[in-house]
Amino acid sequence: MSGSRLGALVCATVSTPDLRASVAAYQRFLGYEPRHEGTLPGDVANTLAGPAATGAPVAVLGPASGGTPAIRLIETPNAPSFIPGRSFGWNALEIVVQDVDALQGELAGSPFEVVGEARDLDFAKGALRAMQARGPGGEILVFTQINRPVPGYDLPVAASKVDRIFAAIQGCPELDRTREFFANKFFAEAGPEFETAIVTVNEAFGLDRPTKHRITTIALPGQGFIELDQYPDEAVRRQPVPGYPMPGIAAVAFEVDSLDNFQLYWLGEILSRAEPPYLGRRHVTFYGGSGELIELIERG
């Protein structure tokens, strides 16, 4: 058998032009706590398709509730052509919060620019209330308050004001092909597909607010999800500053039982760095079905 089942979300890597400012913003406004600070090793930079970022300042933060997934911030130069939400790949992280309306008030005037005000999600019949904001590195964060269980979805409960990432959201050139990719490589079956208005996509593409898009989700162990959004035809390939990791959400890391037996082309070598988020476990990267960079971390 080839491959291994996709496990829990471990970490999202976000590029930012000013690491100190981003760390301060995550600490002050989201209550995230530093777990590690340092510089990016050259071999890890290579696996992130960003060798020029070798030695760049790095910080790993996590929610005050403890645990994972973490957010790793890497200082990279501004990519002039990058417009958040208009390119394929990882575009947003969904974070569970206790009170989305209160958070919206607290983010006013902060480096997290609210681009979609808190509202009930149309498909969840009052169970989910969400707002969208653009972070200091152009990363889109969806803050979701979960009022009650949603049938068919195993969702986390927020144990801190702004708790953990529970979904990594990517824009797909062809949703069907990306879904097939996850099924073929990770035995990951997507859930139901439906159409819904995606605030950040409509905002990024200048579409009418009610414009609907096809989306589906892939459930992961540990109350996590990958959301696949079919992007409009006008979407483009994301362009990094040459030699640096992708702007915005550069990569998302998942646990797997084993790195052996995958039919994938690894970018760079399999490593086993000691620092978070790796903690001595073997890890590697590859490009997924939408051109997104995926990190796999072997369960220790």
Added chain:
Amino acid sequence: MADNAILGPIAGATITADDVDRVAAPYVKDLGYVIGQRGTVSAEQAAVWGAPAHAGKPFLVMNPASGDPCFIRLVQSVPVPGYKAMTTLGWHSLEITVESCDAIPPHLAKQKTQFRTVGDPHDLGVGTPSAKPIRAMQVVGLAEEVLYLTEIPTDGSKPHLPNAKSFIDRIFIVPLAAPNMDTTRDWYISNFAEVKKGIEARNIPMKLIASAMGLGDSMRMAICTVVMPGKSLIEIDDMPPGTKPRPRSKDSLPPGIATISFKVDSLDKVRLPFIAPPRAVREAPYNGKRVGVVVGSATELIELVEG
């Protein structure tokens, strides 16, 4: 659907070798290939591959005696112990158009060639009174690259395939070992313009692959082709379950046939991620053209050359 880049024709193939001169010698002596340029791999080219270990290492570029621009490039690499052609995913062979398939074995024998014959001349399919069959044989080179030497009939019955203009001419098909033939075919058609379905055959014997993988002659598999502009094709072989990606040396290209280069009308129209940002590569065979490398669904490296 937004405009995709137009893929094709095949611009050339890159083979990694522990000694580029040693591997090139039988191409020159026995196949009539001509070494056009040689030098050391620039940092730009190595970066485009995501393979910094090749920077500063020797390379050479050869073309067929016909003068066709489709090249074979040899790049020095640290060998991967035990690497054997046709046992892993990725590009495994180059199919080359020749004038006379039956004339090749005696010629190679006379030359005391270092190419190892693994398939004697044989018909592919059955001819008709008005259309001769295609005739092919296979040899393996010193870098574990497989060459299909294929004679296309000159009776006009195969207008979509190129006739040779020299004894051994240019690459026209690049066979690819894929984990899932259908997925890989869809991948090329979805991601590039003007790529069309070609032939498809399921449940057929592929003796060379069966032999290389130590499977019995009863092994059956599926193959198909996709057709690109310029009488260029990709043959997609549906490999046995569990076939692994090709191991490679640290920071290096894969062993054997490492990449296939294709022309594209515009790199800006490519919606796939590049291993590294495309850039102009000053040395041969690109001589300043912009080049970017993407990874295909069969773990193959695809080098895209603009213009």
